[in-house]
Amino acid sequence: NAGVTQTPKFQVLKTGQSMTLQCAQDMNHNSMYWYRQDPGMGLRLIYYSASEGTTDKGEVPNGYNVSRLNKREFSLRLESAAPSQTSVYFCASSEVDNTEAFFGQGTRLTVV
């Protein structure tokens, strides 16, 4: 009963490096989301995918790209990491738009 699985759990990058955060869900959900969580702030939506084959920008998309590889998987890519992207990243999925969202355990990313 895995739910939403994110990898890696922790990552340290140097400024300018690239990396991809992976997310997979086994609940057959249509919608998937990437959020970032910063101290003293609520979660902010980076990108979402309403259904397989579609992706859209959220509140804070700059510096990120996403791929909805199939119904299960939704990846987040940082092409050139910046210290401002130091954050905890959460992937989530839901059956349809914004009904109960199930969250992964998060990826703690530090950019030095």
Add this chain to the structure above:
Amino acid sequence: GEDVEQSLFLSVREGDSSVINCTYTDSSSTYLYWYKQEPGAGLQLLTYIFSNMDMKQDQRLTVLLNKKDKHLSLRIADTQTGDSAIYFCAEIYTGGFKTIFGAGTRLFVKA
């Protein structure tokens, strides 16, 4: 723009009731959710209330919604140490993939 505000910290003694408050600015949301985040974990939905309801009770949890004042509260009865976590309120807008989260209230439960 839309905003959801919460106090950052709350400390209670074990066995007491906890009340976590949330205010919001936009009344066009469809649902209001309460999520719980334990250390090192993702958010877990605790309970929710439709925006046309005033109250919802679910075991130890009571959600009150005052639409006039745009105020939402979560009451946890008989608070336990296992309730120590960060609690987020969130406004959900269906049909637009928009969710506005508060910054979270960190609940400390003292034994």
